[in-house]
């Protein structure tokens with residue numbers, strides 16, 4: 001016979017310690033509080049009848065999640081103290097929930113005993129770990145990455161199966177678009193708290209996605225998006241300490257031209273060889289073969305190293321996990337260093353490159369070519385460019401260089417020309433225009449906007465706000481072009497799809513604090529030919545410097561200060577078609593039309609009408625998106 005000393009310990013109740021539908025489910029940090037589990041176990045014993053406890057046999061086991069071992073010790077001791085005779089524990093404390101049920105119902109002990117009940121240590125499908133928030137999700141978007149993900153993340157690294165999302169490869173990628181970005185990795189984006197609405201569960205700390213063939217990657221933190229340009233810079237900055245493969249040092253780093261210059265700053269700080277190559281992975285291959293480059297990346301969600309000659313989506317995720325592990329090596333039990341912490345720390349050290357990309361897809365190939373030609377021609381006069389720039393925003397630095405990117409391969413000496421049009425600003429900001437080389441229909445124009453901020457007090461701004469001044473320019477640069485083709489196209493997407501920021505381009509300007517209008521205030525809503533929408537307050541100075549032509553126009557027209565009916569000013573060639581469409585819809589709003597020759601489409605509305613005018617804006621936007629195909633250079 002074994003004798004135990006039983007001691008009584010005074011405890012106090014815990015708020016909300018109530019079993020729900022299926023047991024007591026609480027976060028680990030709640031469960032590990034002193035006496036939390038003890039209170040629950042003792043309360044359970046008190047609730048049971050004497051004969052179910054005294055001399056009884058209990059089963060105690062679970063799914064082996066964090067804190068199970070400690071809990072089994074506590075429950076076993078408390079069972080003994082309460083008179084339980086025998087505790088059956090699965091090997092290493094492991095038993096599936098159905099197995100526990102089977103043991104209670106079927107198992108008969110050597111002495112004929114049967115279990116009267118069990119403590120099952122599980123939270124079922126919910127995450128576990130010292131901090132459940134440290135879980136991760138990997139979304140293979142039903143591409144081939146799924147086949148590798150289970151082996152690498154679950155079997156090798158011990159992640160839970162529930163961390164795998166869309167990891168069964170499917171012929172049609174599950175009907176989705178297997179491109180890992182904020183637009184297409186919808187489910188992952190929503191789970192990480194970056195969707196339109198808050199997710200049901202607290203988002204995990206880490207998320208990543210791959211494309212169909214597993215060479216691209218997207219890295220997310222909880223409610224946080226890491227731009228691919230930042231991602232490669234951060235990997236490079238931490239590689240030597242955090243990734244054993246690079247412990248001997250980096251040979252050099254490289255990025256594609258439109259990728260932000262975040263990597264350049266790291267290379268400079270660490271005194272690394274640095275290369276800026278045209279878009280396309282093949283340019284990195286030469287550098288790697290020549291032993292000049294260890295890590296490289298592109299804004300198009302490609303990141304890789306010289307372990308192979310392609311970008312490698314899973315490698316990028318492992319690189320990030322290595323950095324997270326390294327940054328957390330001393331934080332066991334404390335608050336974890338998160339993805340967001342790492343990125344913000346990086347910005348504080350190296351400065352931040354605010355960055356976004358707009359894609360204008362499926363536009364008329366001829367018109368796109370002409371537009372690019374126009375942008376190149378504009379480059380011949382920097383003073384003209386700066387005149388436009390200063391006329392729009394006096395607070396933006398000068399364009400100091402403008403060119404078409406050309407690359408001379410340092411290894412074989414080959415030259416690649418016409419690799420994108422660059423407008424480079426004095427403060428390091430850049431506007432880049434490029435024709436995509438991967439589109440399958442029409443042309444795709446990519447517009448990359450980047451602004452460098454060194455001042456640590458200014459690195460925490462919203463990206464759309466920080467980039468707003470620069471985002472004004474493209475339409476002004478293009479003001480020498482005009483819309484001509486009004487071919488209706490259901491499929492052509494006229495509105496830009498913003499790939500690298502959470503902000504949808506069309507809400508870009510409405511979303512900024514500048515755009516709030518007071519009741520009775522007069523505002524102008526301007527649609528430029530790219531269907532960006534600008535809203536200006538007439539009582540603000542911004543309007544005067546932002547849109548001087550329109551102001552002059554409005555002044556010339558001597559519009560009344562408080563407009564009763566909306567007025568729509570349209571370009572001459574829109575008149576017939578737009579008027580026909582809009583007049584029908586808006587008859588009851590007594591819209592007056594004024595036709596002007598030189599301005600973009602201008603809708604002038606009394607702000608008091610804006611509250612019920614949302615549908616009106618949607619109508620205009622819908623019409624523009626549906627009907628305007630693209631631009632052609634002004635021929636005069």
Ligand SMILES: O=P(O)(O)OC[C@H]1O[C@H](O)[C@H](O)[C@@H](O)[C@@H]1O
Nearest residue numbers: 279280281298300436437438439
């Ligand atoms: O030319 P784009 O449409 O911008 O595509 C750019 C990307 O296309 C492919 O994925 C290449 O492998 C990448 O190296 C490149 O960055």
